[in-house]
Amino acid sequence: MRRIVFGATALAAALLASTAFAADPIKIGRVVHMTGPAAGGDAASHSPNVELWVSQVNGRGGLMVGGERRPVELVEYDDKSNPAEMIKAVQRLATQDEVDFMLTPWGTGFNAAAAPIFAKYGYPQISVTNITDEIEELSERFPNMFFTLGNTTGFVEGLRDTLNKLRDNGAIGNKVAMVNVADAFGIELAAVAREVLPAAGYEIVFDKSYPLGTADLSPVVKGAKATEPDAFIAFSYPPDTFALTEQAIIENLDVGAFYTAVATAFPAYAGKFGSKIEGNLGAGGVNLDLEPMTEYRTAFNALHGNQPEYWAAATYYASLQVLEQAIEGADSTDREAVTEYIKANSFDTALGTISFDKHNESKHYWTVGQWHDGQFNAVAGVGVPVAVEPVAKEGWN
The missing domain is CATH 3.40.50.2300 (Response regulator)
Structure with a gap:
């Protein structure tokens, strides 16, 4: 020390x-x-x-x-x-x-x-x-x-509500691929999601946990892609948020909703991926107004x-x-x-x-934010006003 x-x-x-x-x-x-x-x-x-x-x-x-x-x-x-x-x-x-x-x-x-x-x-x-x-x-x-x-439940319910809005607009279907870091954070969120999402009519077609510090997450993204999901959800920590996004770009993971957790809100995330993250969802968000x-x-x-x-x-x-x-x-x-x-x-x-x-x-x-025009605004929250409504992810530009 x-x-x-x-x-x-x-x-x-x-x-x-x-x-x-x-x-x-x-x-x-x-x-x-x-x-x-x-x-x-x-x-x-x-x-x-x-x-x-x-x-x-x-x-x-x-x-x-x-x-x-x-x-x-x-x-x-x-x-x-x-x-x-x-x-x-x-x-x-x-x-x-x-x-x-x-x-x-x-x-x-x-x-x-x-x-x-x-x-x-x-x-x-x-x-x-x-x-x-x-x-x-x-x-x-x-x-x-x-x-x-x-x-935990509030965050998962915020994610569910965001997916519901996208589904109601015809942007996504019911098939969800879900992964999580094997830490207290990811384990607990995934456990709640396994109850909340099916109750809302979603089918979890891929469910994978990976150890904290995993360097190569390409098998995770490839496995998720093989199930042809409508939405990809990762209860992730910073290193894996970056790695999962990079692999999704490489694999051209075609989903209407792409969600990663911690670090999605970081300016460094936008700095690394630029316009490719337009429409990406993640944990948090704020109301800049x-x-x-x-x-x-x-x-x-x-x-x-x-x-x-x-x-x-x-x-x-x-x-x-x-x-x-x-x-x-x-x-x-x-x-x-x-x-x-x-x-x-x-x-x-x-x-x-x-x-x-x-x-x-x-x-x-705030529970869920979305990248749009270089800012990460809240699209869901508890007891707080959100900034914008969610929109579908349209490719990786």
């Missing part, structure tokens, strides 16, 4: 260098997937938003606690996308570095693995990139754990010189806003007090005003 201590990001470091902070810093720990198969997801959805948030907080002089502003100091470790290394790093942050708060890791499985340590030491765990139908059970077991990106979203994306672009990804990035940034407002609202770095404040209050964020009902912010999230 490599320990990296930041007073802030490169931008905020300059601010710190020119500003004399008399108050003790608030130490915030974070385990980062800097390398390994989860690095792409972390780099797109988490890290740039941490940099944005820290630069904003320290640019204001820090968090207001006890009548004084206290700067944020980050302590980070690279876990190499290894769950065992992640657990050791979280434990070290809590016991050796004694950080005041911790940010949650990227990924459903990583959040589940970290939860016992967060709970043991009383850290509020505002998880974002963590989709599960076990929210109620996990909340009872870990009363400091919060969920912000929705549940909402004012808080516009403000967030403008600030992100001002710092990084590019746009954030179109799904979990805004929600992760919103989770940092929740932590900030809870610390200042509780006027304390006492973790129990901050946790109770999160449970009892609402927060103004990039997603609008959000609050937690039994630890779950399940009232506002």
